[in-house]
Amino acid sequence: MNSVLLMTTARLLISILLLFAIFLLVRGHNAPGGGFIAGLVVASAVGLYALAFDIRSARSLLRVHPRTIIAVGLLVAVLSALPGMFSGDPFMTGIWVDFSVGGESVKLGTPLLFDLGVFLVVVGMATIALLWLAEEEG
Amino acid sequence: MTESLFIVLAVLIVAVALAPIVVRIAQDRAPYLLSLIPFSLAAFLLLSWRQVDSGEVFGYSFSWVSGLDISATWRLDGLSLMFASLVLGMGGLVLVYARGYMAGMADNGKFYAYLFLFMTAMVGLALSDNVITLFVFWELTSVSSYMLIGHKHGDESSRNSALQALIVTGAGGLALLGGLVMLATAAGTWQISEMAARADAIAASSLAIPALVLVAAGAFAKSAQAPFHFWLPNAMSAPTPVSAYLHSATMVKAGVFLLARLHPTLGELWLWTPLLATVGGITMVAAAWQALRETDLKRMLAYSTVSALGTMVFLIGLGHPSAIKAAVTFLIAHALYKGALFMVAGSIDHEAGTRDLRLLGGLRRAMPLTAAGAGIAAISMAGIPPMFGYVGKETLFAAALDADRFVVILVIAALAAAVLNFAIAAIVSLKPFFGDASETPKPAHEGSPALWTPPLLLALLGVVLGVASPWIGSMIVGAASDTTAGQDIKTELELWPGFGSVLALSVGAIALGAGAYMISSSLARVPLHLGNGGDGIFRRLNSGLQRGSVALTRSVQNGQMSWYISVIVAFGATLILTAMFARDGFRWPADTVAVRPYEVVIAIGVLLAAVMAALTRSRLRAIAALGASGYGIATLFVIYGAPDLAMTQILVETLLVLLLVSVFRFLPTTGENSSPRRRGKDALIAIAGGVAVSVVALAAIAATPASSISDFFGANSKTEAEGSNVVNTILVDFRALDTLGEIAVLAVAAIGVIALLRFTPRRWGDK
Numbered sequence: 017m018n019s020v021l022l023m024t025t026a027r028l029l030i031s032i033l034l035l036f037a038i039f040l041l042v043r044g045h046n047a048p049g050g051g052f053i054a055g056l057v058v059a060s061a062v063g064l065y066a067l068a069f070d071i072r073s074a075r076s077l078l079r080v081h082p083r084t085i086i087a088v089g090l091l092v093a094v095l096s097a098l099p100g101m102f103s104g105d106p107f108m109t110g111i112w113v114d115f116s117v118g119g120e121s122v123k124l125g126t127p128l129l130f131d132l133g134v135f136l137v138v139v140g141m142a143t144i145a146l147l148w149l150a151e152e153e154g
Numbered sequence: 155m156t157e158s159l160f161i162v163l164a165v166l167i168v169a170v171a172l173a174p175i176v177v178r179i180a181q182d183r184a185p186y187l188l189s190l191i192p193f194s195l196a197a198f199l200l201l202s203w204r205q206v207d208s209g210e211v212f213g214y215s216f217s218w219v220s221g222l223d224i225s226a227t228w229r230l231d232g233l234s235l236m237f238a239s240l241v242l243g244m245g246g247l248v249l250v251y252a253r254g255y256m257a258g259m260a261d262n263g264k265f266y267a268y269l270f271l272f273m274t275a276m277v278g279l280a281l282s283d284n285v286i287t288l289f290v291f292w293e294l295t296s297v298s299s300y301m302l303i304g305h306k307h308g309d310e311s312s313r314n315s316a317l318q319a320l321i322v323t324g325a326g327g328l329a330l331l332g333g334l335v336m337l338a339t340a341a342g343t344w345q346i347s348e349m350a351a352r353a354d355a356i357a358a359s360s361l362a363i364p365a366l367v368l369v370a371a372g373a374f375a376k377s378a379q380a381p382f383h384f385w386l387p388n389a390m391s392a393p394t395p396v397s398a399y400l401h402s403a404t405m406v407k408a409g410v411f412l413l414a415r416l417h418p419t420l421g422e423l424w425l426w427t428p429l430l431a432t433v434g435g436i437t438m439v440a441a442a443w444q445a446l447r448e449t450d451l452k453r454m455l456a457y458s459t460v461s462a463l464g465t466m467v468f469l470i471g472l473g474h475p476s477a478i479k480a481a482v483t484f485l486i487a488h489a490l491y492k493g494a495l496f497m498v499a500g501s502i503d504h505e506a507g508t509r510d511l512r513l514l515g516g517l518r519r520a521m522p523l524t525a526a527g528a529g530i531a532a533i534s535m536a537g538i539p540p541m542f543g544y545v546g547k548e549t550l551f552a553a554a555l556d557a558d559r560f561v562v563i564l565v566i567a568a569l570a571a572a573v574l575n576f577a578i579a580a581i582v583s584l585k586p587f588f589g590d591a592s593e594t595p596k597p598a599h600e601g602s603p604a605l606w607t608p609p610l611l612l613a614l615l616g617v618v619l620g621v622a623s624p625w626i627g628s629m630i631v632g633a634a635s636d637t638t639a640g641q642d643i644k645t646e647l648e649l650w651p652g653f654g655s656v657l658a659l660s661v662g663a664i665a666l667g668a669g670a671y672m673i674s675s676s677l678a679r680v681p682l683h684l685g686n687g688g689d690g691i692f693r694r695l696n697s698g699l700q701r702g703s704v705a706l707t708r709s710v711q712n713g714q715m716s717w718y719i720s721v722i723v724a725f726g727a728t729l730i731l732t733a734m735f736a737r738d739g740f741r742w743p744a745d746t747v748a749v750r751p752y753e754v755v756i757a758i759g760v761l762l763a764a765v766m767a768a769l770t771r772s773r774l775r776a777i778a779a780l781g782a783s784g785y786g787i788a789t790l791f792v793i794y795g796a797p798d799l800a801m802t803q804i805l806v807e808t809l810l811v812l813l814l815v816s817v818f819r820f821l822p823t824t825g826e827n828s829s830p831r832r833r834g835k836d837a838l839i840a841i842a843g844g845v846a847v848s849v850v851a852l853a854a855i856a857a858t859p860a861s862s863i864s865d866f867f868g869a870n871s872k873t874e875a876e877g878s879n880v881v882n883t884i885l886v887d888f889r890a891l892d893t894l895g896e897i898a899v900l901a902v903a904a905i906g907v908i909a910l911l912r913f914t915p916r917r918w919g920d921k
Contacts, residue, residue, distance in 0.1 A: 045877035048797035050885060056805035063812040071816070083908060086901045093894055108890050112876050125876060127886040130893075134886070137897040141904045146813055148911050 019068070026068035030077075033061035041135050042128070051131035055138025063146045075147050082140040082147075089136025096129035156214045159228040159281055162195050162238075166274040173270050174263030182257045185604075188266060189249035192273060196242035199235060206235050207633045209642075211347075213283065224344055229283035231347075232633025236482065237411050238280040240489055244403045245273045247608040251497050252395040254604030255504055265305055269399075272298035276404050280411065284344050285334040292330065292376075292412075295405050296323045302400060303392040315388040318692060322385040326375025330412075333368030336361040337419070350418035350640055357423055366420050369412070370429055377409025377463045380437040384689035387448075387456040394500025397452060402459045402492040407485060410466040414481065418640030421473045430471025435567045437464030442574035446670075447678045451499040451509040451582060455492065458535075458578045461571060462488045469553055472564070475635075475643035476556045480549035482634045483627070483647065487534065487546035487616065494531035494612035495582055498524055501605045502586055507595030511581070516591030520598040523606040525587040530613035532583030534620070536576045537663060542620040544660070545627060545647055547572055551659040552651070569663055576667020577674050623647040716836075724839045727846040734849050743855040753793065760786035768840070773821065781811045798881040 037057040044050030066074035078085070100109030112125035169191050177184040202212065212230040230238075249269070256262055275294035282288035297320070304316030340359035341349040349356065356362050373379075378386040389401055400406070413430065420426055438461050445457035462484070469481035501524050503509040506517065518525040534543030550572070554564040600606065619627050624647060632645040651657050670677065711718070734740045760783050767779035784807035791800035867880050867888060875883035885893050 044879060044882045045886070046879050046882075048801060048879065048881075050798065050879070050882040052885070053798065053801045053805060056802065056809060060805060060808050060812065063809060063816075066816065067812065083904060086904050090897060090901050093897060097890070097894070108894075110875060110887050123876060127875065127877070127883075127890070130886045130890055131882070134893060134897055137900050141900045142809060144904050144907050146809065146816065148907065149813065149817060 022068040026064050030061050030065055033057055033064075037061070037135075041131060044131060045127065051134035052138055055135045056142060058135075058139045059142030059146060062143050066147060071147055078143060078147075082144045084140075085136050085143075086140035089133045089138075089140060091133070092136065093130050093133025096126045096133060099126055156212050158198070159212060159214045159230055160216075162199065163228075163274060163278055163281070165191065165195060166270060166277060170267050170270040170274060173266035177263040177266055182253065184262075185249045185253035185256075185266065188270075189246040191270075192242040192245040192249070195277075196239045196246065199230070199239050199242070202230065203235065203629070203633070206230065206232055207629060209636070213347075215283075218284075218287070224286050225284060226287050227283040227345060228281045229347055230281060231637045232635070233411070233414055233482075233637035234280045236486070236630065236634035237407075238277050240486065241273060241276040241280060241404050244399060244489060244493055245269070247493070247612065248395045248399040250604055251398065251500075251608040252393075254602045255395055255500055256393065257602075257604075261305070265302075265393075268298050268301040268305075269395075272302060272400065272405070276408070279408060283346050285338055285346060286344060288346070288412075289327070289331055289334055292372075292408065293324070293327050295408060296320055296327060296376075299323070299389075299396075299400050299405055302396045303389050305393055305396065306391070309391065312391045315385075315391045318689075319385045319389045321696075322382055322692070323376050326372040326382065328372075329368045329375070330372025333365045333370075333372060336365035336368065337416075340365060341419070346415060346419070349416075353419050353422055356419060362420070362423055363425055366423055366425055366429070369416060369420070370433075373409035373412050374433060374467075375409070376412075377406050377467065378437075378460045379409070379433050379464060379467055380440060380460075381688045383437060383441060383460045384692065386460055387453045388689065390450070390452040390456050394452070394496060394503065397456070398493050398496035398500065401456065402496050403489040406459065406463055407466070407489070410463060410470065410481070410485060413467060413470045414478075414634075414638040417470060417473060417478070417638050421640070427471050427473055430467050430473075431564075432471075434464045434466070434468030434471050435564070437461065438468050438571045439464075439567055439574070442571050442578065443682075445578050446574060446581075446674055449511050451502065451511055451514075451586070452496070454511070454578060454582060455495055455499055458575060459488075459492055461575065462492065465550065465568075465571060468567075469550065470638070472553055472557055474553070474556055474558075475639055475641075476549065477553035478639045478643065479631060479635045479645050479647075480546070480553040482631045482638065483542075483549045484546040486619070486630060487542040490612050490616040490619070491531040491534040491541075491543050494527055494609040494616075495535065497605075497609040497612070498528040498531070499582070501601050501609070502598075504605065505596065505601050506598040511585050513592060513594060514586040515589040516587070517598055518587040519591070521587075521600045521606075523600060523610060527606060527609035527613050528583045528587065530617060531609065532579040534613065534616040535579035536667060537572055537660065540617070540620045540649055542616045542623065542627065545620055545623045545649060547663065548651055548656055548660055549647070551656045555655055565659070569659060569666075572659075572663035573666040573670050576663060577670035577677075580667070580671040581674060620649065623649050720836065720839050723843040727839070727842040730846040730850060731842070734846075734853060740849060740853055741856045743852060753790070756786050756789050756793075760790075768837075773818070777811055777814045781807050784810075796881075798879070 037054040040049035040057060041051055041054035042049075044054070062074050062077060065077055097108040099111045101107055103109075103111070108130075110125050110127045112123055115122040115124060169188070173184075173188060176187055180187055202210075206212075213228065215225050215227040218224050218226040249266070252266075252269075256265060259265075272295060275291045275298055278291035279288060279295060282291055300316050300320040303319055304313050306312045337349065337356065338344050340356045340361040341352045342355070343349060343352070356365075375382045386401060386406065390397055392401070441457045441460035441464060445454050445461065448454040448457060466481050466485055466488075469477045469484065471477075499509055501521070502514065502517065505521065505524075506514065508514065530541075534541035537544045537547035550568050551565070554568040555561060557564050619630070627647040628645055631647060635645045636642055651660075710721075763779045763783035763786065767776045767783065770776050770779065784803060788800045788803040788807065791797075791803060864880075867884055871880045871883045872878050875887035877883040877887070
């Protein structure tokens, strides 16, 4: 497909979509969103890109192979479960830290890290399905 | 000393990770450095010998699975100290030997890592006091042994032998697990040390005999007792350091160790002696007989190892104090001489290029130090004074004579085994080294010091322990025997038994053994052999299983996507509908909900889109219709206040459409597989699936549980999980373990997709 219109839109949209995904990921704990949904948004952004250009350029957009993304995601998720154990709580106990950024109180916690792991795994899995199942023979 | 038991294990675990790095940095010298670890750990454990010998027991415990009352408990007593030091000491020597044997070979980092993994497993097994911990380490020895036997994984017979060893010992492991759980149930404790005190309660339980049979089956499989013995000779395709370490000195003795461990608990059961003494006795004699018939040096040693393991099981089976003493003595003596002989066999193989006894001869000039090691070790194996092997054999005869019943049969069995082992010892030490020098595939010469020092050291240690047996020997055997017997037993070892039946038997064994050696080639032609029935049955079972799986897979998974989906939907629908109507009874929701007009509009839209997707002849239209139907459902989610669900639904629909469009051109043209009959059948299955899902939805509405879990999540989301999006707090906090499981499944599925696409890293790099 060689539509200039689609190509231009895709270029513009992809950065907005990626930003939107991050927004969804971070707000997920208190409002609709979360790692799973954010991951799907990224995958559809990549899918859009593949549609506008071709699969090869969509792959190079990822920079790393999805299996690395999946592995890192799983690792992050498992690691996020550990800090709780250091304070003597069971595996996966959430630990929250309060930050003050410019007078605003910001709470960060291991569940967010866990959600990041979920996000990465979903991104990896969905992009594998999108970009590799459709691969031409040979 | 108590916490340090755990530190010993921790050091070994660190060594597993460290080994490949050390190999990368220090190259061929790495094994020397690495051998310092087991040597120093062994020395560290032996520091406590005096205290342990005087009956002190060191224990260390921490809670592991508190919900099941399972704790990781370590215990250092006479038996575990003896076994753990044997594992570590032999481990150090094997590392040194591997320096000579494995130098320059591929994958050495991996090899040493697995060797340390095995060492960890064995030491953990020796020190475990909890049956579950013990079982975990037991299985770990099987797994690491699988890796080590199959080290030359390019070689098909290596792979097959490794798999065979894994399956046989793994099956034994399952039996063992069953037996141990029964035992713990009968005893009311998971602690082995507490079980001994409750031996009477266990004996009174109906679980006692099944538990004994299962535990014994596990031990027999591990310690290669007939009829499970066949895996051990086949495992000789492993590199020789592995054979010397796992298959003669340590792992195969795990079964013997376990029986010794449980002797205080189960030894009083009526079945103990008949079962163990019979199986052990038969193995002891039959395997020695079989060994004579082998022409491969390592296989011959393997069969004689099976025979020695039989001897130990036999002795523990007899179970009276002098038999226990003999079992421990024999275990140590055997580890020393057989470890040495395996290393010698490996050196010959390494330097001369063959280990076929028919091709070897006259090597004593080319390999004098190897020959010396072989000679000294063989004298010990043959049971000639003043070696430790002689003391072992002497105690074996004494034990047979001390038995309550069937003394004549027991003595004859012990004598037969001793005679045959004398002949084997003579063959393996004389045949390769004396006689005319023969042409070998490689011109033989003495190997590097790393190849001949360890066997020579082991052989000389046999001399030292033999000569000093009244002092050092007694001390080493004493503590372990006391633990095994469960009481203080007289464990004085003597080199000179005094004139009597024991001496007569020893002399007789030597004389008859010399005779058997003279006629060994004729003996080998006697058409009576142990046979490899087990091996044949194993292979037939294995190939039958494979053929069966292939046939089943072909019939169920024919490669047609439509067939898979039909099966899944039809099966799921049948299951759901049966459960709903046949078991619990289906109820319509009692109260009806008022439906708003625009909901009806959306629902009609969803239905129309679905019908269109089913009826249209154009695939593109079907995809679009499916998407429309999905978006409609997502809208309903929004109306009913489930924004997360709606977002997910919309995204999944989008991705599905994208995916379908991108694989579009690979799909067969519509109508290709579409006869009216086929369409009818598909419609039926699809309707059944739809009905099933609807029924579940209706039933879910009808069922109004007393208290809803959603109330709990709603009330606690903010306070407990610091978030006000309940869906998300459930996913990442309340039920995060489930999510972790799910993303792990996703990752595994991704691996499957990658494998299916046969996607290689190289193609990723291509631009």
